[in-house]
Amino acid sequence: MFSTAFLDLPPLRRAAGTVRLPGSKSISNRVLLLAGLAQGTTAVHDLLDSDDTRVMLAALEALGCGLRRDEAGVLHVTGLGGQLATREAQLFLGNAGTAMRPLTAALAVLASTQGGAFELSGVARMHERPIGDLVTALRQLGCPVADLGQPGYPPLRVGDGGLHALHTAEPIRVRGDVSSQFLTALLLALPLVTAQGPVTIEVVGELISKPYIHITLELLARFGIAVQREGWQRFTLPQGSSYRTPGAIHVEGDASSASYFVALGAIAGVEQPVRIEGVGLDAIQGDIRFVEAAQAMGAQVVGGPGWLEVRRGTWPLKGLTLDCNHIPDAAMTLAVMALYADAPTRLTNIASWRVKETDRIAAMATELRKLGATVEEGTDFIEIQPLPAGQWQAASIHTYDDHRMAMCLSLAAFHPLVGEPGEQPGRMVRIEDPKCVAKTFPDYFEALFDCVEALPGAVPVLAVDGPTASGKGTLASQLAQRLGYHLLDSGALYRATALAAQEAGVPLDDGEAVAAVAATMALRFDGDTVWLAGQDITDPLRLESTGGLASKVSAHPPVRQALHALQLSFRRLPGLVADGRDMGTVVFPDAALKVFLTASAEERAQRRHKQLLSRGVEASIDSLCADLRARDDRDQNRSVAPLKPAKDAHLLDNSELSIEDSVAQVLSWWQPGTPRQR
Ligand SMILES: Nc1ncnc2c1ncn2[C@@H]1O[C@H](COP(=O)(O)OP(=O)(O)O)[C@@H](O)[C@H]1O
Numbered sequence: 001m002f003s004t005a006f007l008d009l010p011p012l013r014r015a016a017g018t019v020r021l022p023g024s025k026s027i028s029n030r031v032l033l034l035a036g037l038a039q040g041t042t043a044v045h046d047l048l049d050s051d052d053t054r055v056m057l058a059a060l061e062a063l064g065c066g067l068r069r070d071e072a073g074v075l076h077v078t079g080l081g082g083q084l085a086t087r088e089a090q091l092f093l094g095n096a097g098t099a100m101r102p103l104t105a106a107l108a109v110l111a112s113t114q115g116g117a118f119e120l121s122g123v124a125r126m127h128e129r130p131i132g133d134l135v136t137a138l139r140q141l142g143c144p145v146a147d148l149g150q151p152g153y154p155p156l157r158v159g160d161g162g163l164h165a166l167h168t169a170e171p172i173r174v175r176g177d178v179s180s181q182f183l184t185a186l187l188l189a190l191p192l193v194t195a196q197g198p199v200t201i202e203v204v205g206e207l208i209s210k211p212y213i214h215i216t217l218e219l220l221a222r223f224g225i226a227v228q229r230e231g232w233q234r235f236t237l238p239q240g241s242s243y244r245t246p247g248a249i250h251v252e253g254d255a256s257s258a259s260y261f262v263a264l265g266a267i268a269g270v271e272q273p274v275r276i277e278g279v280g281l282d283a284i285q286g287d288i289r290f291v292e293a294a295q296a297m298g299a300q301v302v303g304g305p306g307w308l309e310v311r312r313g314t315w316p317l318k319g320l321t322l323d324c325n326h327i328p329d330a331a332m333t334l335a336v337m338a339l340y341a342d343a344p345t346r347l348t349n350i351a352s353w354r355v356k357e358t359d360r361i362a363a364m365a366t367e368l369r370k371l372g373a374t375v376e377e378g379t380d381f382i383e384i385q386p387l388p389a390g391q392w393q394a395a396s397i398h399t400y401d402d403h404r405m406a407m408c409l410s411l412a413a414f415h416p417l418v419g420e421p422g423e424q425p426g427r428m429v430r431i432e433d434p435k436c437v438a439k440t441f442p443d444y445f446e447a448l449f450d451c452v453e454a455l456p457g458a459v460p461v462l463a464v465d466g467p468t469a470s471g472k473g474t475l476a477s478q479l480a481q482r483l484g485y486h487l488l489d490s491g492a493l494y495r496a497t498a499l500a501a502q503e504a505g506v507p508l509d510d511g512e513a514v515a516a517v518a519a520t521m522a523l524r525f526d527g528d529t530v531w532l533a534g535q536d537i538t539d540p541l542r543l544e545s546t547g548g549l550a551s552k553v554s555a556h557p558p559v560r561q562a563l564h565a566l567q568l569s570f571r572r573l574p575g576l577v578a579d580g581r582d583m584g585t586v587v588f589p590d591a592a593l594k595v596f597l598t599a600s601a602e603e604r605a606q607r608r609h610k611q612l613l614s615r616g617v618e619a620s621i622d623s624l625c626a627d628l629r630a631r632d633d634r635d636q637n638r639s640v641a642p643l644k645p646a647k648d649a650h651l652l653d654n655s656e657l658s659i660e661d662s663v664a665q666v667l668s669w670w671q672p673g674t675p676r677q678r
Pocket residue numbers: 466467468469470471472473474475607608610611654657658659662
């Protein structure tokens with residue numbers, strides 16, 4: 001997962017490859033609740049591991065359910081069998097509507113009939129998401145529900161510790177036109193009170209998001225509860241309904257998450273399709289119908305049980321007008337596809353967007369406008385004009401702690417190239433707070449980068465060059481961390497070459513022989529550990545003496561040539577921070593930003609001295625200073641790739657700067673938008 005403050009996406013060109021989707025959030029949390037209420041143990045396969053399922057699991061644990069994960073990653077849930085194991089608990093449910101609504105209903109019913117009291121709360125946004133319609137239905141049923149904050153919103157307390165007879169003989173009325181989750185919550189909870197007779201739920205108003213109710217009904221059936229349904233208006237739970245574990249259950253891949261990869265295929269599956277595994281045309285989730293919408297916009301889709309393959313069909317995509325009531329979440333993806341269309345796209349019947357993780361209509365309109373698009377919004381619709389090539393603007397996309405905003409807007413990175421032919425493409429789309437995808441798809445960006453290709457030369461490189469002990473390694477690794485980029489410590493390649501040559505008994509002054517060693521050495525980086533031919537060389541690699549040997553072998557042109565391709569191979573999405581002597585001058589002359597880092601020789605000798613002492617190595621400052629001057633001299637005066645700033649490098653003398661100041665300075669030079677820095 002990218003836990004950086006932002007993630008810069010370079011211009012992307014093509015998509016191909018396979019993505020294995022994480023489990024559906026809606027199915028995962030429903031299955032967890034059902035398994036938690038059922039008698040016996042349920043083995044849950046392919047459960048989504050995300051923020052929203054984690055809060056549900058924590059809640060089940062607090063309520064006394066047994067949870068055990070086996071070696072294969074299968075979660076075994078031992079349910080309460082409809083009997084409270086604990087009568088009081090405070091449950092924090094983050095921003096997970098799929099946990100808040102059904103737990104409120106189930107605990108209200110259990111607390112009222114068995115004597116208990118439970119408090120349910122969440123993050124600030126959760127306390128702005130309405131739940132009043134569900135509370136009204138529960139009160140009508142006879143459950144005590146207290147508002148602990150603003151009436152009609154969480155936090156809530158359900159139950160008051162006493163026993164209450166519930167009015168189950170009367171139909172329970174619940175509004176269906178704000179969120180279908182209220183009806184789902186009641187359907188999941190009310191089997192608990194069917195001992196005396198059947199219980200009927202009547203929906204008031206037009207039920208929205210029916211496909212989610214379909215999922216609820218399918219899963220209830222898997223747990224032994226056959227709901228009788230009259231249209232989408234009346235639902236009856238038969239007398240004596242009780243949850244029976246199916247023993248094992250597989251969570252389908254998330255169909256809403258599939259929408260990003262369906263769109264990816266439609267936009268950029270030019271030569272090869274994008275293959276999606278974990279969800280297919282047999283999916284029980286309503287958002288699978290996003291496939292039809294994508295086809296209407298031009299996607300070519302084939303599929304079977306558990307898989308889909310999508311490629312570009314019509315291009316540009318076709319604009320369309322669509323009632324999105326049946327695909328409320330996945331429809332957001334259409335809003336971004338609309339930028340690549342030939343005519344306006346109008347998405348209607350999407351009022352529910354306003355009460356999701358954020359006001360998604362407003363958020364989508366604001367962020368698409370940042371890219372240059374013309375967008376009209378209304379209470380329950382959004383209309384997006386196509387964005388012609390040449391009118392795309394670099395944008396820093398705010399994501400509102402909303403996973404879908406981040407995933408949708410990442411698809412804007414396929415904008416047609418802006419700028420003059422031959423000009424270095426810039427970083428155009430910055431996704432702020434990329435870790436918000438953790439709600440449903442923690443590895444979304446990794447999966448995206450696995451199946452997209454950047455425009456040639458577009459994977460951004462930030463080059464940090466400079467003399468020894470100037471702090472390049474420190475600065476580069478911090479920058480890589482902040483940007484979520486890969487890191488190339490090119491000095492380590494020369495160091496490893498010197499060690500490998502020594503090990504092979506090759507004289508270090510024989511350039512051709514050392515180059516042959518460099519070209520064939522089995523070098524592997526594994527986090528901070530470096531392996532050479534199966535040996536851990538992390539410590540010897542960092543020795544001062546090894547640095548000196550590296551400086552010698554690095555002066556041979558054939559050695560530099562031998563390591564060239566290896567260094568280029570580090571340039572992978574989403575970007576690279578490369579540290580060395582010739583990153584900006586020779587290896588990555590098209591780097592988006594070049595920094596030449598210096599500090600006085602005395603300051604550098606002091607730093608190296610301190611660094612060595614901290615590793616328990618004694619050294620004299622004077623001899624260190626002499627060594628580093630000799631190394632500077634050799635690095636600056638060799639015939640190939642001598643150490644010198646690139647013409648377009650930013651010079652940074654950090655003698656008087658802290659590490660944090662240096663990082664901040666470089667990040668201030670690193671802005672999205674400019675096609676070429678300086
Ligand atoms: N701006 C700075 N101010 C003070 N010390 C620094 C600074 N940058 C790096 N250092 C310290 O100097 C030492 C050498 O840094 P390092 O990154 O190993 O240099 P290089 O890779 O250029 O040889 C490290 O102990 C590091 O913590």
